Amino acid sequence: MSVLEVRDLTIKFGGLTAIDGLNLRVDEWEIVGLMGPNGAGKTTAFNCITGFYKPTHGTVYYRDREVTKLPPHRKAALGIGRTFQNVGMVKSETALENLLTAQHTRAGYGSLQAIAGVSTVRQREKELTAHAEAILDLLGLADIRDRRIGALPYGTLKLLELGCALATDPDVLLLDEPSSGMGPEESDQLGERLLNLRQELGVTMLLIEHHVPLVTAVCDYVYVLNFGKLLAEGDPDHVRNHPEVVAAYLGGEAPDALAQTETPEDEPPADEIAPADAPVQRKSAARAPRKATGATKKAPAKKTPAKRAAARKEAS
Amino acid sequence: MAVQTEALMTTTVTNRRPGPSRLAARAVAAAPLVAVLFLLPLKSDTFGHVAAYAAIFVMVGLSMNVLTGYTGQISLGHQAFVGLGALTAANVVSTGVTPADPFTFAIGMLTAAAAAGAAALLLGAVALRIRGLYLALVTLVFGSVFADAIFTLPSLNGHEAGVSAYRPTFISSEYRYYLFALAMVAICYYIDVRVRKSKVGRGLVALRDNELVAAAFGVDVLRYKLLGFTISGAMAGLAGGVFAFWSQEFSDKDFTAIAGFNLALTFVVVVVVGGLANRGGVMGAGAFFALVSPISPLLQWVADKTHWGTYYGNNKFYIANVIGAVLLLQTVILNPGGLGQVIRPFARWFAGHPFTLHDPDGDAGVGAMEGSSVRA
Ligand SMILES: Nc1ncnc2c1ncn2[C@@H]1O[C@H](COP(=O)(O)OP(=O)(O)OP(=O)(O)O)[C@@H](O)[C@H]1O
Ligand SMILES: [Mg+2]
Numbered sequence: 001m002s003v004l005e006v007r008d009l010t011i012k013f014g015g016l017t018a019i020d021g022l023n024l025r026v027d028e029w030e031i032v033g034l035m036g037p038n039g040a041g042k043t044t045a046f047n048c049i050t051g052f053y054k055p056t057h058g059t060v061y062y063r064d065r066e067v068t069k070l071p072p073h074r075k076a077a078l079g080i081g082r083t084f085q086n087v088g089m090v091k092s093e094t095a096l097e098n099l100l101t102a103q104h105t106r107a108g109y110g111s112l113q114a115i116a117g118v119s120t121v122r123q124r125e126k127e128l129t130a131h132a133e134a135i136l137d138l139l140g141l142a143d144i145r146d147r148r149i150g151a152l153p154y155g156t157l158k159l160l161e162l163g164c165a166l167a168t169d170p171d172v173l174l175l176d177e178p179s180s181g182m183g184p185e186e187s188d189q190l191g192e193r194l195l196n197l198r199q200e201l202g203v204t205m206l207l208i209e210h211h212v213p214l215v216t217a218v219c220d221y222v223y224v225l226n227f228g229k230l231l232a233e234g235d236p237d238h239v240r241n242h243p244e245v246v247a248a249y250l251g252g253e254a255p256d257a258l259a260q261t262e263t264p265e266d267e268p269p270a271d272e273i274a275p276a277d278a279p280v281q282r283k284s285a286a287r288a289p290r291k292a293t294g295a296t297k298k299a300p301a302k303k304t305p306a307k308r309a310a311a312r313k314e315a316s
Numbered sequence: 317m318a319v320q321t322e323a324l325m326t327t328t329v330t331n332r333r334p335g336p337s338r339l340a341a342r343a344v345a346a347a348p349l350v351a352v353l354f355l356l357p358l359k360s361d362t363f364g365h366v367a368a369y370a371a372i373f374v375m376v377g378l379s380m381n382v383l384t385g386y387t388g389q390i391s392l393g394h395q396a397f398v399g400l401g402a403l404t405a406a407n408v409v410s411t412g413v414t415p416a417d418p419f420t421f422a423i424g425m426l427t428a429a430a431a432a433g434a435a436a437l438l439l440g441a442v443a444l445r446i447r448g449l450y451l452a453l454v455t456l457v458f459g460s461v462f463a464d465a466i467f468t469l470p471s472l473n474g475h476e477a478g479v480s481a482y483r484p485t486f487i488s489s490e491y492r493y494y495l496f497a498l499a500m501v502a503i504c505y506y507i508d509v510r511v512r513k514s515k516v517g518r519g520l521v522a523l524r525d526n527e528l529v530a531a532a533f534g535v536d537v538l539r540y541k542l543l544g545f546t547i548s549g550a551m552a553g554l555a556g557g558v559f560a561f562w563s564q565e566f567s568d569k570d571f572t573a574i575a576g577f578n579l580a581l582t583f584v585v586v587v588v589v590g591g592l593a594n595r596g597g598v599m600g601a602g603a604f605f606a607l608v609s610p611i612s613p614l615l616q617w618v619a620d621k622t623h624w625g626t627y628y629g630n631n632k633f634y635i636a637n638v639i640g641a642v643l644l645l646q647t648v649i650l651n652p653g654g655l656g657q658v659i660r661p662f663a664r665w666f667a668g669h670p671f672t673l674h675d676p677d678g679d680a681g682v683g684a685m686e687g688s689s690v691r692a
Contacts, residue, residue: 072531084532097518104522114510114511115516
């Protein structure tokens with residue numbers, strides 16, 4: 001069963017066809033990359049999947065359930081988490097408050113109870129705060145707990161935003177250029193983090209990313225979009241050597257990315273990105289051949305979909 | 317590095333337990349406040365009357381705080397909710413010439429809140445997909461049309477003579493009624509605090525800053541906007557109920573035409589001058605604007621002392637508006653944090669922090685004034 005599937009997705013803005021017949025699939029525990037030059041329609045695809053845009057045509061399935069027309073907050077509640085290309089957080093709030101806000105659907109009390117101030121609310125608030133702090137610790141952001149986010153550097157914001165997306169308790173996470181604003185070292189770290197997250201929390205991911213080493217390091221499968229159309233798909237090595245992809249990027253504006261694609265000796269082999277003493281976190285270990293049955297895939301340690309569903313029920 | 321120094325700074329500031337001498341200092345500082353809040357109204361009926369009026373404005377301030385401060389929606393028609401509350405309470409209790417009995421009185425207050433909450437829900441539904449200038453226009457028209465259409469119905473406004481609303485005997489004195497009004501302020505205050513400290517307030521603030529982000533966090537933006545309108549309307553309605561028994565009658569003339577518009581403007585000025593999303597500041601501004609309003613003897617008293625008495629008496633309606641306009645400009649241009657920002661160092665000091673003008677939480681609520689750049 002696929003976690004996320006997009007069939008024949010088309011969206012037009014006036015005369016512009018931003019996405020034209022896109023088909024895309026994300027399976028359980030996969031990290032799938034979505035690449036393409038500027039303006040290719042990647043962010044638009046995210047917006048269609050998460051319900052912010054209404055596709056002109058086509059369908060979106062989440063775990064075999066058609067969700068094309070569900071509004072964004074319902075999809076968030078279902079477990080489709082997302083980040084925004086230019087950082088989507090509540091600007092006037094602190095880091096901690098943002099993480100609390102992101103736990104909206106798992107607050108576990110109703111708005112009337114909140115206003116009456118019954119004791120469940122106070123109890124749950126403590127638990128939500130503890131969870132938010134755990135996420136801050138997980139991302140190494142404990143220092144900025146009480147900082148208003150307006151003044152934080154961009155790379156930190158992107159990381160915190162990832163934390164917020166995690167706080168929504170996602171089953172599948174859509175990340176729009178998570179490494180933007182990060183240096184090469186930070187972005188390597190991010191790669192490890194993403195693999196860890198999958199391992200620890202069992203999150204499936206769809207990732208818009210220009211940074212080729214990161215894509216190579218974490219993605220099991222990559223789709224490349226150009227002018228709204230699917231240009232290529234396959235595993236990262238296949239895709240980055242694909243002549244049409246190379247041509248599309250040459251015509252586009254991503255010479256950096258291309259340079260790294262063309263000179264693999266500049267870039268550490270994927271396996272070195274994960275620490276050697278944590279072999280299970282490596283891509284090769286967690287990754288299974290595409291289109292294999294779920295059984296052959298190494299299951300993440302903690303949270304299985306069944307457990308997730310149970311947890312979700314408990315919370316509501 | 318920057319992150320670490322900041323962390324150090326915030327840890328040194330959290331000394332929450334003042335010693336005996338510091339407690340004494342705070343008690344001395346609080347004394348005049350307590351005197352103004354309780355002794356003056358006790359000694360003087362006139363002041364008790366004005367203080368209760370101030371309490372009503374504080375309630376409306378809190379109501380606006382929820383709608384404009386947290387939810388980020390503007391309302392230029394809030395006098396309609398206050399008026400509807402007053403009308404409902406007066407008609408439900410229907411005292412005639414005898415004092416209200418406490419039970420009916422309580423029902424009157426509850427229905428006042430409920431009716432205004434429902435009306436605000438209606439306005440919210442109309443306003444859901446409108447923003448900015450158009451929203452302001454819609455609320456303006458809603459307020460005046462609603463007031464003019466409903467408040468002037470002869471069967472509801474006592475056939476133009478007003479509906480009398482005599483206080484229950486246990487709160488009939490000015491001082492006791494003032495204490496009752498303070499209790500109603502406490503209810504609104506409690507609701508405001510609970511909203512702000514739960515997912516409700518976080519959802520409202522999130523949608524105020526950016527609806528897309530709020531939705532991505534799982535907030536049902538439409539529902540929460542309606543919720544913000546409803547909570548705000550109910551508070552305003554409760555304030556209206558208190559107002560009816562404060563003036564001991566409901567008269568449509570207090571809320572329609574120019575009087576109504578004046579009120580609506582004052583309410584908006586209160587929430588901006590107080591500081592967006594700043595509970596304490598908005599309460600302070602609410603009390604202030606009640607005290608300088610034409611019905612308050614405060615400025616008249618000052619003017620008499622300085623031989624401007626006649627001038628003030630002749631122009632007090634304009635003067636109240638001029639004060640509002642000047643403070644509004646001052647706030648928007650020079651001091652976007654509003655009164656709340658100004659009093660924050662003192663409030664923090666009272667809460668047990670060392671006195672400092674450097675404020676780690678300084679930019680709270682500023683987001684309410686800015687747009688946001690995130691797009692889908
Ligand atoms: N709301 C909208 N209205 C009109 N056109 C839009 C809208 N959203 C996106 N587009 C257009 O759709 C095309 C695809 O944009 P999109 O943001 O999806 O590109 P992208 O692949 O995310 O690019 P980038 O790498 O620069 O983020 C662009 O031509 C853009 O101008
Ligand atoms: Mg994009």
